[in-house]
Amino acid sequence: MAAYLIGTIDIEDNEAYGLYRSFNPALVEAAGGKYIIKGKPVTVLEGEDLRSRFVMIEFANEAALRRFYDSPEYAELKPLRHASSKSSLAIVTTDDEASVRTSFQIHAFGEAVELTAVTSTLPEIGQDEVRIQPTLIAVNPVDWKIRDGNLAALPFEFPHTLGCEGVGVVEAVGAGVTNFQPGQRVMAHSSLLQGGWFADRVDVPAQLCAIVPQQMSDEHAAALNVASQTAAQTIGLHKGKIRRSLVIGASGAVGSIAVALLNKAGARVDAICSISNSAYVTNLGANFLPPEQAAEVEYDFVLDAAGGPAIEAGYRNLAKGGTLVSVVQPVDEARAAANSAVAIRYSVKPNGKQLSELMAEHEVLPEPRIAAILPLQQVNAALHLSKTGRVRGKILLKP
Ligand SMILES: NC(=O)c1ccc[n+]([C@@H]2O[C@H](COP(=O)([O-])OP(=O)(O)OC[C@H]3O[C@@H](n4cnc5c(N)ncnc54)[C@H](OP(=O)(O)O)[C@@H]3O)[C@@H](O)[C@H]2O)c1
Structure with missing residues (x-):
């Protein structure tokens, strides 16, 4: 299963292109690439005119080829080729479709990082x-x-x-x-x-x-997987019966399922979300609270699935023995403990058995x-x- 970088080139500035050529083979070799054809003249037999020279470099697979092509070292060299020639580059692999997959990957972290499609064995x-x-x-x-x-x-x-x-x-x-x-x-x-x-x-x-x-x-x-497990697992963190609960971010995927599961367990559910989603959460069976409105009741269970300052209402109204869980932001354990309650920052644990159980009762989950x-x-x-x-x-x- 090999991958080939093929290119056709018209050299416009021999001296500058010569400089590019003096560096590139070492980079190719260091990346595991092997020249099969190195800048040989092209003779067109049929069809459109091609550029005048042809290059073909073999790599073990497309991932190795892309590591070379996307490397910072080659990024430095590319402008020299662009300035000194006109070129077209392409990838050809010998893999058949059943033996490869195409994945969208990141090679570094960053807000501006784009996921790129990589085909690999x-x-x-x-x-x-x-x-x-x-x-x-x-x-x-x-x-x-x-x-x-x-x-x-x-x-x-x-x-x-x-x-x-x-x-x-x-x-x-x-x-x-x-x-x-x-x-x-x-x-x-x-x-x-x-x-x-x-x-x-x-x-x-x-x-x-x-x-x-x-x-x-x-x-x-596809829409229920993570959200249903997150909602179910956070509710399961409270030891004891939940009579009154608050869900912050109740209109979202996690929040709406939490509302449904808490309802099913017989709990009163107050819901914080934006006003534009108030009808939606009311239809799910929750009491809508605008974010700025303080509740008068004490909650056995608070779920923060939104992040931000709305969590304050959760701390303020957390009952003794209550549980506050955030799946979004750090929690103040000491503040909850001072009121004989617990605060937990939680990350969902993937679990197929639980997913099967949740799907068996999916009628109670919101569409x-x-x-x-x-x-x-x-x-x-x-x-x-x-x-x-x-x-x-x-x-x-x-x-
Ligand atoms: N720790 C974990 O294991 C875990 C697991 C699942 C999810 N999460 C986190 O939990 C949060 C909710 O997840 P989700 O899947 O329920 O998300 P979602 O379906 O996108 O819902 C997010 C809700 O938050 C509100 N919101 C507030 N500011 C927003 C903004 N700038 N953009 C979009 N929505 C905004 C929206 O409701 P309103 O417009 O009504 O305010 C929206 O319905 C996310 O931060 C997610 O990363 C954590």
């Missing part, structure tokens, strides 16, 4: 893994938070394929997997460090997968709102929309 499937061909992939705020570097303290490795949840069809299973088989429709939520969903194939540990209920659409399943379904190639636009758009509902990507 599929690895051997892991013993306990399920290989999924995604049909719909969900975008989460955490995707752009990872890209921006907000979670850079975690041990991410580059290149990193973003995307932590989706729905798709099982293509293959590892030798140790007995509970899934090719052709099944599954949903899964991968760990942040693993990611991998912004791709046309993703390998996920079987223990993180769940069968999609027959009557559930792909859109519905997810879908804001947009975009082609996977538009993943950068989707992240921008998630970060800045104040969208109403989930953004999904279609490979």
Whole structure:
């Protein structure tokens, strides 16, 4: 499985191009590349005129080729080629489609970093893994938070394929997997460090997968994964019965499911969100509180799924023995403890068994709102929309 960088060139400034040529072979060699054809003349037999010289460099695979092409060292050399010649470059691989995947990856953190499509040979499937061909992939705020570097303290490795949840069809299973088989429709939520969903194939540990209920659409399943597990796990952090609760960010994916689950458990739910979403959260069965309105009741359970200063209402009204959880921002444990309560900053733990249980009772969960379904190639636009758009509902990507 090789990848070839092919180029046709018309040299316009021999001296400057000679300088480029004196540096480039060393870079190619250091990146594992091998010249097959080095600047030989082209004789056109048919069709449009090509440029006059041809170059062909072989790499082990496309990832190795792109590492060379995207390297800072080559970035320094490129302007010299641009200034001294007219050139066209392209990639050709010998991989067949069934043995490769295309993934949207980052090679560094940064708000301006663009995810780039990389085609690489599929690895051997892991013993306990399920290989999924995604049909719909969900975008989460955490995707752009990872890209921006907000979670850079975690041990991410580059290149990193973003995307932590989706729905798709099982293509293959590892030798140790007995509970899934090719052709099944599954949903899964991968760990942040693993990611991998912004791709046309993703390998996920079987223990993180769940069968999609027959009557559930792909859109519905893709939108429920992370949000339903986050809501369920945070509610589970409170030891004891929840009689009164406050959900901050109740109109979002996590918040709306938390409202539904708390309702089902018989709790009163007060909801903080923007006024434009008040009818939505009221329909879910919550009492809408405008962000600035202080509640008069004490809460056994507070979920902050929005971040920002609204959490103050949670601390102020937290009952003795109550639990305040934020999935967005640091919490003040001491302040809660002074009132014999607890405050927890929580990160969702992917769990296929829990996902199956939640899907079995999905009728109680709100119908997810879908804001947009975009082609996977538009993943950068989707992240921008998630970060800045104040969208109403989930953004999904279609490979
Ligand atoms: N720690 C974890 O494990 C974990 C897991 C899942 C999610 N999260 C975090 O929890 C938060 C909510 O996630 P989600 O999936 O529910 O998000 P979402 O569906 O996008 O909902 C976010 C809600 O926040 C409100 N909002 C306030 N300022 C906003 C802005 N500038 N842009 C967009 N929305 C804004 C919006 O409601 P109003 O317009 O009504 O105010 C929106 O409905 C995110 O920060 C996410 O990263 C954490």
